[in-house]
Structures are given as C-alpha cells and as structure tokens.
Amino acid sequence: MPNTQQLEDLTTQVRRDILRMVHKVNSGHPGGSLGCAEFFVALFQNIMDRKDTFHMDGIGEDIFFLSNGHISPVFYSILARSGYFPVDELNTFRLINSRLQGHPTTHEGLPGVRVASGSLGQGFSVAIGAAQTKKLNNDNHLVYSLHGDGELQEGQNWEGIMYAAAHKVDNIISTIDLNGQQIDGATDDVLSLGSVKAKFEAFGWTVVEIEEGNNMDAILNGMEHAKTLTGQGKPVCVLLKTVMGNGVDFMMHTHAWHGKAPNDEQLAIGLAQNDETIGDY
C-alpha cells in the first residue's frame, strides 16, 4: 500500500490531469475536482478493498458511486491512474466518440463507472440500493459514495437518507464534499443548508467529520475511523471539509471555477504550482 508521500505525489499528478483535461476542451468542472483530489486518491489507492479489473456487479469488493457527476475530471483521472483504463484516454475527455463523457456514464462502457450521474441528487438512492444488494448477496464489502454539498438541496437525497437509516443500511459510507460553494455562489447565500451534521444525525446516520479534507493523513484517519463505524445498524456519513479549487491558488476559496476552464496562461500558472510527479498522460 502506498505511503502518504506517494499518495500526495499522485494527488499532484491528478491535479495536473484535471487542469490539462478541462483546458484542452475549454469546458468541464475544475473547482470541485481539485477540492476532492486528495479524497479520490486516498479512496482508490488506500481505503477501498477493490479488484484490479472492473466488474459491473462488484461482488466481493468495495464499490464507489459518484453522485455529483460534474467532477468527472478527478474521477476519470483516478480511474485511469488506478489502472481501469489507459491514462492516454484522458486525452479524449469531452471529445466526440469518447468514453469520457462530460458527466460519467455507463453508456459508453467506461470501466469504473457503475451508473450515470450528472442530474444531481440521485446517487444516494443508487448507492443505498447497491448496499442492500450486497447484504442480500452476503457480501461483506462496503459501498462508498460522494456527494456535493449544494447537491443536498435536491429532495431525493433526503428520501434516500431517511430510507437508509430506517432500513439499517450500515454497509455504506457516504461522503459529503463540504466546500460551501455552488454555481451561483456560497451555499449559505444560494440556499442555506443549515447544519448538515445535525440533519444527518436527525435522520439517523452516524456522522464523522474530517475538518482538513485536503490533508491526506486527516482523510486516511477519518475514513479508517468511518470504516470502524459500519456494521452497527446505522449508515455512516463523512463530512469532508474541502477547499474548492485546492492546489491552484487563484482557483481556491471561490465558486468562480466551478465550471470554467483555465486559459493557456492560467494553465501554465496552475501547472507550475503542481510539478509533474509520476508523469503526464
């Protein structure tokens, strides 16, 4: 298993992938992708017990669902860097005839993707359903999912959140990317979420908070702790406090880069702040 330094090196490379992917096609969502880079690296390289090759049914392994599909750049980068498909394919992001659609889909058969996402708020239901099938199959592995915080404004989430507790779906660890930003501005200004922690607890979930959601050791420790809380009759929620645009100074702490690509000059600055580690695609 890679050590923290190796994970951080990979994270830097993932950041470069994200910037180069969205720059090339002048579209895509770098802000949320950068904010979750450490989380994805930790999850796929350390936290999940997963198989090297992709099987849709995911039997006998941990599986992951991305609900906020717009952060596809970070998802695609880690899938490629984890061996699900050739890293060169990152060159095809958002191009015609590509498996790397703007938002993730199973439709083109990209290994690593188990459901389409993009229209927000559907990931909880899907992940919870998959977790229930794991129980029916006597498969003791876990289901992981990631959701945006702004995404929690969609009502379907709360149907799923209520259901998971009522049905004691305790083999799921759902992470909320608490970056406090959405397209139109701060979540507090657009539609305040109030206390996300209090809401999940009131809905019957066990909540783990990771205050430094861009610190590799904090993520590893928090996620390992979350694992110990599964199997106790309650679903587990991780509140991951991240900085949108993390690792590229001018993209940090703002919603401005939610869905905007850097120009040539901005790309050069961003890449200069993230030196190549294991090699560009």
Next chain:
Amino acid sequence: MKTYTNTGNKDTRSGFGAGLTELGKKNENVVALCADLIGSLKMDEFKANHPERFFQVGIAEANMIGLAAGMTIGGKIPFTGTFANFSTGRVYDQIRQSVAYSHKNVKICASHAGLTLGEDGATHQILEDIGLMKMLPGMTVINTCDYNQTKAATIAIANHHGPVYLRFGRPKVANFTAEDQTFEIGKAVQLTEGTDVTIVATGHLVWEALEASKALHEEGISAEVINIHTIKPLDKDAILNSVAKTGCIVTAEEHNYLGGLGESVARVLAENNPSPQEFVATNDTFGESGTPAQLMEKYGLNANAIIKATKNVLTRK
C-alpha cells in the same frame, strides 16, 4: 369469425401480483419495491413469502427508482410497484438517468393507468405515460389487456435483460386470453382475421376491440383485431402485413393520442405504406372523476367509439 370468451372479470393488477408471486418462487434474484401501495399493487403475497426480498420504500418514488437501479448492481432484478402516474411522470429524470441511460435491469410496474382508475380523478389518471416511456432509448413498453396476459408478461419480463415499463390497471375487466400463454415481448397477437379493416388495440381497449368486431361483423364489416401488448419495440410486420390486406387501420388505447400507440403505428405506416388511420384515444385532455364505464364512454374509449372510428376510416379507403 373467431370469438373469445370472458372467463370472468378480473383486474390486471391482480395478474401482476400473481405473476410476481410465481416469479418470487422461481427466481431468487427477483426483488420487489413498493411505495406505500402494497395492497393496490397486489404485492402482499410476494412480501409475505419473501420478506427479505421485499422493500417498503414509503411515499418516496424518486428514491424507489434509484434504489432499484442500485440493486441491479450485484445481479438483482428489481420490480418497482406504484401507480402509473407516480411510476413515470413523477420520476422521469430518475428513470432517464439512473435506469434508462445507465441501462439497468429494472422493471417499472405501473398500476391504475389511464381513465379507468376512476373516481380519484385526473391527478391520478395518467394518460401520457406510454409516450414518456417510449421516448426513452432502450426502454421496453408493455400494456397488457387482461389478467392472464398481465401475469404472463410479469413473468416474461424477468427474463429480458434491460429496463421495462409494464402498464396495467385497476378495474375488473374481461379475462379472455389463455391461462397458459407464453408472453413474447414485441410480438403482436392476432385475435381475429378480417379483410376490411385492421383494428390494433392495447391494454383495456383490446376487449373493446373484440366487442366492436362482433358488432361490425353483424353489419357485414370484416375486422382484423390485433392485440399490440408491446408498444416498444413495435411489431411492425404484424401491422404492415395486416394493412396490406385491409388497406386501413384503427388504433385504440387508453392514452392521449399524442405519444401513444396510434402515433407509433402512424409512423410505421407513413414510412412503409401510408394508409387511412383513425385514433381511438383521449384528445389531448386530462380526465376527471367518474366510474370507469362513464369515463370510457365520455372520453370515447369503448367498443362504440371503435365502431364509429371504423366506419369513418372505411370511408377514407
């Protein structure tokens, strides 16, 4: 002409319940989800037999569709049950993204479709669901005509890999198809042979089409009645072969003419053999409260309406 006997009125939703019960015993991968309508959907027996494979979702249809999509991952075959309105219009985006686009093996089973839901009125009487579902790429759309056929279809769709919309209804209607039938998705069933007009019907209108054909026969009009239980994929050959013989067609469905069976048939004819067609369907309208029979009469969805449409279409040949 060939005639059919009603072996006793039964509701199609009970055919679904019976089919699900049988499936539960035969196929351990079949799971069922219901949004607080177990009794209405006749899912009680499956629930009693297989409590570990039955999931009460509560009044949360969007979550139910997403759960079902997720449950397919690992090999389960989920059957969701609620009213047709809440199975389609309420959850269109969930079906579109998590089920259809993701090509998940979910069976969306919808009762109380159309006007024959009756007294609850237009909030619950969806007349647009066939159109909504048939527009989704990869979705199979089935509307069964009686108890026996609904039971057979319920069992058959478990063996079809891919999303299916199965539409049925609330009232007790004539049960006239064979108890031991094999249901073949996408294969129309020719019920009577005729030479003057083709009548293709789906769902509750199939029996009405048979009743109409008997009356027409007495007036010397020879009608070929075809049961189109699968609206998508549509059995083009059955339609074209019949129209090649009769030269005109009447389509009959408990649905808006916009987006329904009739439009699908019209497209096949326009591309291959443009022919006079009349539509027995609702005319871009919502329903209202009333008994099923009153509503079918008021909105022109019964044997009399089919007879009238047939006489109209014959004048256009």
